[in-house]
Structures are given as structure tokens and as C-alpha cells.
Amino acid sequence: MSSFPIVPTxxxxxxxxxxxxxxxxxxxxxxxxxGAIGALHDHPHVxxxxxxxxxxxxxxxxxxxEFGPGDSFVIPSGETHGCVCLEPGTLVDSFTPRRDDFL
Known part of the structure; x- marks a missing residue:
């Protein structure tokens, strides 16, 4: 269990x-x-x-x-990206280096 807070985005x-x-x-x-939206954005992290x-x-x-359960993909550094939720669920993202703006 994570000790980090849940943050509305x-x-x-x-x-x-x-x-x-x-x-x-x-x-x-x-x-x-x-219909929930992960707004289009970019960042220097892979x-x-x-x-x-x-x-x-x-x-x-x-x-x-479109992606569903078990799918995975990589977004290069600086690439604009975002998503629309078609079915409620969870995305697990890994960033390198760390997203200090999330701390």
C-alpha cells in the first residue's frame, strides 16, 4: 500500500x-x-x-x-499525449526520470 496521497487531477x-x-x-x-479525460500534455520524461x-x-x-486490460506502450520524451476513458479503470505509468512535480 502506498503512503503517498491520492491527488485529484x-x-x-x-x-x-x-x-x-x-x-x-x-x-x-x-x-x-x-468520458473522464487525461488532458493532452507533454513532458521530458519517457x-x-x-x-x-x-x-x-x-x-x-x-x-x-484504443487500449484495454493487459496492454502496454511507451511514450517518448516530449511526445504530446492524452486519453479519454471509455470504460472506468486504472492506468499504471512509469516515468524515467522521476516526475518531481508529482511529489
């Missing part, structure tokens, strides 16, 4: 840091309702996303793709 979306180290961070993003549960439509750069 948008309507029906929250995040919780699960573990961190200066070179790596693991974060759970929980989407509690269909991100790996694992879909623990639910279904999501991601925009990564110019491409759109």
Missing part, C-alpha cells in the same frame, strides 16, 4: 504515486467514469503505461489507438 480522475526513486517513478491513474483495468482511447502524437 481532473473530473473523475486521480493519481497516486506508488513508488519513486530519482531515476524511476510508478504512478496509478484511476478513472472512475466513462513514460511507459500499463492498462491494469478499463478501456482508453489514447492520442499519442498524431495517432489515436
Amino acid at each position: 481532473g473530473e473523475n480522475v486521480s493519481r497516486q504515486v506508488l513508488s519513486d526513486h530519482p531515476e524511476l517513478m510508478v504512478v496509478a491513474f484511476r478513472f472512475s467514469a466513462e 513514460q511507459s503505461t500499463y492498462v491494469e483495468s478499463g478501456r482508453f482511447r489514447f492520442t499519442i502524437g498524431e495517432a489515436e489507438q
Whole structure:
């Protein structure tokens, strides 16, 4: 169980840091309702996303793709990305280096 707080990040979306180290961070993003949005954004970190549960439509750069339970993918540093929740669930993201802005 994580000792980090659950932080609201948008309507029906929250995040919780699960573990961190200066070179790596693991974060759970929980989407509690269909239509919840992970807003388009970019950051200098390389991100790996694992879909623990639910279904999501991601925009990564110019491409759109749907992902469901067990899917995973990598988002390169600086690539604009975001998602729309199609079925409530949880994304587990890993960032390298750590997202200090999440601490």
C-alpha cells in the first residue's frame, strides 16, 4: 500500500504515486467514469503505461489507438499525449526520470 496521497487531477480522475526513486517513478491513474479525460500534455520524461483495468482511447502524437486490460506502450520524451476513458479503470505509468512535480 502506498503512503503517498491520492491527488485529484481532473473530473473523475486521480493519481497516486506508488513508488519513486530519482531515476524511476510508478504512478496509478484511476478513472472512475466513462468520458473522464487525461488532458493532452507533454513532458521530458519517457513514460511507459500499463492498462491494469478499463478501456482508453489514447492520442499519442498524431495517432489515436484504443487500449484495454493487459496492454502496454511507451511514450517518448516530449511526445504530446492524452486519453479519454471509455470504460472506468486504472492506468499504471512509469516515468524515467522521476516526475518531481508529482511529489
